[in-house]
Amino acid sequence: MIPEIGHFALILALILALVQGILPLIGAATNQANFMAVARPAAQGQFVFVAIAFACLAYAFLANDFSVKYVATNSNSLLPAQYRFSAVWGGHEGSILLWTLTLSVWTLLVTLFSRHLPQAMAARVLGVMGLISIGFLLFTLMVSNPFERLLPAALEGRDLNPLLQDPGMVIHPPILYIGYVGFSVAFAFALAALMGGRLDAAWARWSRPWTTAAWVFLTLGIALGSGWAYYELGWGGWWFWDPVENASFLPWLVGTALIHSLAVTEKRGTFKSWTVLLAIAAFSLSLLGTFLVRSGVLTSVHAFATDPKRGVFILIFLTIVIGASLLLFAWRAPKVGLGGKFALISRETFLLANNVLLLVATGAVLLGTLYPLFIDALDLGKISVGPPYFDAVFLPLMAPAIFLMGIGPFARWKEQSLPELAKRLKWAFGVALLSALLMPLTLGKWTPLISFGLLLAFWVIATGVYGVWSRLSQTPGTMMSRIAKQSPSWWGMQVAHLGIAIFIIGVTLVKGYETERDVRMALGSAVAVHPYSFTFRGAKPQAGPNYQAWVGTVEVFKNDKLVATLHPEKRNYFSTGMAMTEAAIDTGITRDLYVALGEPLENGAWSVRVYHKPFVDWIWGGCVLMALGGLLAISDRRYRLHQRSANASPTLTVESQA
Amino acid sequence: MKPRHKKLLWVLGSLSLLGVATWLVLNALDKNLNYFYSPTQVANHEAPSNRSFRLGGLVVDGSLKRQTDGLTVEFVVTDTASNIPVRYKGILPDLFKEGKSVVAQGKLGADGHFVADQVLAKHDENYMPPEAAKALEDARKINANAGKAPQP
Amino acid sequence: MLRFLAPFAVFVALIVFFAIGLKRDPREIPSPLINQQAPAFKLQQLQAPSKQFSPSDMLGQVWLFNVWASWCVSCREEHPVFVELSKSKLVPIVGLNYKDKSADALQWLIQFGNPYVLSAMDLDGRVGIDYGVYGVPETYVIDKQGVIRMKHIGPVTPEILQNKILPRVRELSK
Numbered sequence: 001m002i003p004e005i006g007h008f009a010l011i012l013a014l015i016l017a018l019v020q021g022i023l024p025l026i027g028a029a030t031n032q033a034n035f036m037a038v039a040r041p042a043a044q045g046q047f048v049f050v051a052i053a054f055a056c057l058a059y060a061f062l063a064n065d066f067s068v069k070y071v072a073t074n075s076n077s078l079l080p081a082q083y084r085f086s087a088v089w090g091g092h093e094g095s096i097l098l099w100t101l102t103l104s105v106w107t108l109l110v111t112l113f114s115r116h117l118p119q120a121m122a123a124r125v126l127g128v129m130g131l132i133s134i135g136f137l138l139f140t141l142m143v144s145n146p147f148e149r150l151l152p153a154a155l156e157g158r159d160l161n162p163l164l165q166d167p168g169m170v171i172h173p174p175i176l177y178i179g180y181v182g183f184s185v186a187f188a189f190a191l192a193a194l195m196g197g198r199l200d201a202a203w204a205r206w207s208r209p210w211t212t213a214a215w216v217f218l219t220l221g222i223a224l225g226s227g228w229a230y231y232e233l234g235w236g237g238w239w240f241w242d243p244v245e246n247a248s249f250l251p252w253l254v255g256t257a258l259i260h261s262l263a264v265t266e267k268r269g270t271f272k273s274w275t276v277l278l279a280i281a282a283f284s285l286s287l288l289g290t291f292l293v294r295s296g297v298l299t300s301v302h303a304f305a306t307d308p309k310r311g312v313f314i315l316i317f318l319t320i321v322i323g324a325s326l327l328l329f330a331w332r333a334p335k336v337g338l339g340g341k342f343a344l345i346s347r348e349t350f351l352l353a354n355n356v357l358l359l360v361a362t363g364a365v366l367l368g369t370l371y372p373l374f375i376d377a378l379d380l381g382k383i384s385v386g387p388p389y390f391d392a393v394f395l396p397l398m399a400p401a402i403f404l405m406g407i408g409p410f411a412r413w414k415e416q417s418l419p420e421l422a423k424r425l426k427w428a429f430g431v432a433l434l435s436a437l438l439m440p441l442t443l444g445k446w447t448p449l450i451s452f453g454l455l456l457a458f459w460v461i462a463t464g465v466y467g468v469w470s471r472l473s474q475t476p477g478t479m480m481s482r483i484a485k486q487s488p489s490w491w492g493m494q495v496a497h498l499g500i501a502i503f504i505i506g507v508t509l510v511k512g513y514e515t516e517r518d519v520r521m522a523l524g525s526a527v528a529v530h531p532y533s534f535t536f537r538g539a540k541p542q543a544g545p546n547y548q549a550w551v552g553t554v555e556v557f558k559n560d561k562l563v564a565t566l567h568p569e570k571r572n573y574f575s576t577g578m579a580m581t582e583a584a585i586d587t588g589i590t591r592d593l594y595v596a597l598g599e600p601l602e603n604g605a606w607s608v609r610v611y612h613k614p615f616v617d618w619i620w621g622g623c624v625l626m627a628l629g630g631l632l633a634i635s636d637r638r639y640r641l642h643q644r645s646a647n648a649s650p651t652l653t654v655e656s657q658a
Numbered sequence: 659m660k661p662r663h664k665k666l667l668w669v670l671g672s673l674s675l676l677g678v679a680t681w682l683v684l685n686a687l688d689k690n691l692n693y694f695y696s697p698t699q700v701a702n703h704e705a706p707s708n709r710s711f712r713l714g715g716l717v718v719d720g721s722l723k724r725q726t727d728g729l730t731v732e733f734v735v736t737d738t739a740s741n742i743p744v745r746y747k748g749i750l751p752d753l754f755k756e757g758k759s760v761v762a763q764g765k766l767g768a769d770g771h772f773v774a775d776q777v778l779a780k781h782d783e784n785y786m787p788p789e790a791a792k793a794l795e796d797a798r799k800i801n802a803n804a805g806k807a808p809q810p
Numbered sequence: 811m812l813r814f815l816a817p818f819a820v821f822v823a824l825i826v827f828f829a830i831g832l833k834r835d836p837r838e839i840p841s842p843l844i845n846q847q848a849p850a851f852k853l854q855q856l857q858a859p860s861k862q863f864s865p866s867d868m869l870g871q872v873w874l875f876n877v878w879a880s881w882c883v884s885c886r887e888e889h890p891v892f893v894e895l896s897k898s899k900l901v902p903i904v905g906l907n908y909k910d911k912s913a914d915a916l917q918w919l920i921q922f923g924n925p926y927v928l929s930a931m932d933l934d935g936r937v938g939i940d941y942g943v944y945g946v947p948e949t950y951v952i953d954k955q956g957v958i959r960m961k962h963i964g965p966v967t968p969e970i971l972q973n974k975i976l977p978r979v980r981e982l983s984k
Contacts, residue, residue: 319825334814370824377827
């Protein structure tokens with residue numbers, strides 16, 4: 001009965017989505033207030049029904065209702081309760097339902113925080129989001145219904161993929177989806193602005209907090225996914241340039257460009273068509289990611305279930321949504337005007353240059369991701385693009401962007417004199433260069449690449465510190481009041497940029513100084529990974545709730561002092577017979593000690609992976625800082641001064657200057 | 659600066675960025691494209707001898723041998739038409755099993771062995787890597803054309 | 811303002827590639843086994859492990875060869891179709907129990923009915939590979955000379971049985 005309620009709730013949600021997607025747009029076009037007024041209640045009702053559907057599916061999982069096909073395929077009565085819950089999005093159908101739920105949550109939030117918007121704008125934004133929702137609800141109901149029955153019921157479920165039985169996997173997909181789907185708000189705002197012909201500073205100010213919020217979640221989601229791969233896949237890598245990873249990284253890159261471009265549009269009224277295009281691109285890449293993952297046209301470590309019928313559906317949906325929005329762009333954008341002028345050396349230029357670099361990098365990553373598909377489609381054979389391609393292309397494109405990132409905040413809008421800029425920043429550059437050259441020497445090994453990576457990171461930190469210092473020293477009052485007087489969005493930028501620097505330090509040091517050793521370890525034997533020594537104390541069998549494990553014991557010594565006792569596991573899951581490596585990690589601020597069991601050998605010996613990863617956690621620490629910076633920026637009061645933002649139209653003044 | 663010069667600078671700037679990016683992409687693609695070859699193609703000397711490529715197929719039952727260091731393994735990959743011995747030093751992925759599909763990346767060694775520096779496993783039991791599937795499919799076609807039933 | 815159309819043009823080109831990529835689905839590749847002798851094998855029977863089964867045992871009659879497993883959820887969708895078919899005695903159905911555990915498989919047949927004259931146990935999936943099994947379930951139509959005449963991937967629905975499989979069986983039985 002419960003699954004039928006869920007199914008029915010989805011149908012009702014679809015009806016409401018149709019109402020939400022059609023009437024308000026007609027209303028806005030023909031200026032009928034009663035049609036536009038439908039948008040909010042329809043969106044809120046749609047959220048309620050999607051939430052009911054989701055709750056029904058979650059209930060079916062928690063109650064082990066194996067008469068539901070999706071539950072029978074993705075759960076098992078031995079599965080612990082928290083994983084039975086996360087199994088809701090462990091397969092295709094549930095992932096799509098989660099996608100839809102996330103979209104309806106974002107839509108709900110827009111209905112709640114859009115009271116200050118002009119009615120036509122709000123109606124158009126909600127209408128566009130309704131159209132997207134129609135697509136996903138149709139997709140769910142037509143080709144991926146999670147409530148499909150299996151009669152008579154299965155006695156036992158097939159179980160969740162053991163890789164997904166992990167706390168990281170409980171939260172990673174929802175966070176990532178919140179980020180992915182969040183770009184739909186920026187997209188809806190952009191389309192609404194195009195339809196209304198109102199691409200101005202107010203529009204940019206409205207979309208900014210939404211875009212930043214989506215970006216914050218996407219950042220955290222990607223970081224969680226990378227952390228999950230690091231400890232769960234058992235070979236210590238944290239980024240593989242796998243198609244599915246790229247699918248989440250591409251919207252992030254464009255989203256980052258969008259955040260900066262929106263800032264220019266809000267402050268200066270420039271880059272308007274560029275910003276709109278980025279908003280369309282960010283969401284299109286989110287949809288594209290869904291297509292790539294769900295259709296199976298690209299295979300990757302993540303591809304667990306693929307179905308060509310679904311691929312066709314998403315492709316048609318993708319064509320309609322992106323095609324229509326790009327046509328709308330081509331039709332309306334030429335009329336929006338160029339906005340304020342700026343000199344060759346100005347903050348606008350720096351931001352534009354960074355934007356272009358980010359986009360070119362996006363293009364290069366996209367090309368590498370899709371290249372095997374192109375070659376296959378042209379019948380030129382099967383190929384794969386190795387991860388070194390991405391490193392070789394991405395890093396040279398990002399290095400100048402990082403360099404500009406240090407300068408940008410010091411440049412003035414409209415016009416900046418280059419010699420003055422150089423004079424202000426020469427000390428920061430000197431400090432960064434000197435420490436980047438010297439620091440590797442204290443860490444044991446000097447290579448140009450390590451120094452270069454550190455130079456970029458220290459450059460960002462040095463310019464950031466100098467920027468904060470000069471800003472605070474120009475503000476009167478006590479230290480506390482000086483800090484409080486700066487706007488949260490300014491602090492947000494500083495924190496996020498610091499996050500980038502921390503991230504770069506992590507990547508540089510772990511790439512430069514990590515030690516990875518795959519060794520055969522007999523009972524009591526030791527392996528030295530400077531300055532640590534790992535001793536193998538054997539492996540014992542141990543039973544888990546739905547698996548049988550070998551649990552190894554490895555003691556780690558430093559200067560003959562025990563620093564950690566690690567228990568890596570090799571699990572064998574009953575229901576699927578799949579073997580899983582559970583790495584044991586001793587986490588520290590300056591290093592991780594990483595041990596994973598390979599295979600049992602003769603006489604109680606095992607092959608073991610023994611890794612020493614210096615500063616690896618800085619990678620995720622940097623991501624957390626970036627997200628924190630984003631949160632600070634959203635908290636800026638400016639976005640809540642509704643009256644002013646709705647009435648004032650700074651664009652007019654900007655354009656009269658132009 | 660005159661607007662005309664400014665425009666020229668912009669165009670030059672974007673063109674040079676585009677040029678650099680294109681060069682980067684082409685250069686990196688050229689070095690990092692991994693072509694895929696089936697055991698039959700390797701047996702017919704169609705695979706490059708000095709370049710890394712991917713080999714896919716099934717691990718022959720009972721072919722897995724471990725050397726005394728416990729880390730160097732040898733196994734035979736087949737597409738049911740030809741067999742290629744593979745050598746790999748390292749820990750095999752969890753889903754590596756005899757009789758199952760496998761994709762290995764590496765180079766041909768002087769002794770005719772395929773020396774793998776990476777053995778790829780997919781994270782689902784019932785999923786066959788497309789390269790491996792294609793190798794089996796091609797071999798089946800060859801067998802079919804030769805007018806004989808596929809040999810296991 | 812042609813340059814504003816550029817993003818659209820790029821997108822259209824991408825879509826064309828995606829469409830081709832989607833069409834190149836392995837399921838659409840016609841199996842090279844069609845009109846070929848069914849690959850030979852010898853496997854233990856599920857219900858009588860002492861006895862073996864080989865496709866040559868079926869020479870002289872048209873038969874269906876159905877790949878199934880107790881862990882396979884879509885097998886349960888098509889199973890009632892085969893149970894019905896077996897009652898009609900139109901064509902014998904041989905099962906290939908694919909990568910399964912014998913106890914689970916027997917339990918499954920008790921629960922859902924056994925339409926098979928017998929099931930061969932392909933524990934390690936080797937035979938499945940010879941037959942080019944992409945995913946369970948799959949069904950083959952094999953003629954009196956032991957030649958594969960048709961292959962269906964995915965669950966067999968009553969429509970597919972009536973419109974595709976049975977006409978072929980009747981034609982071959984003549």
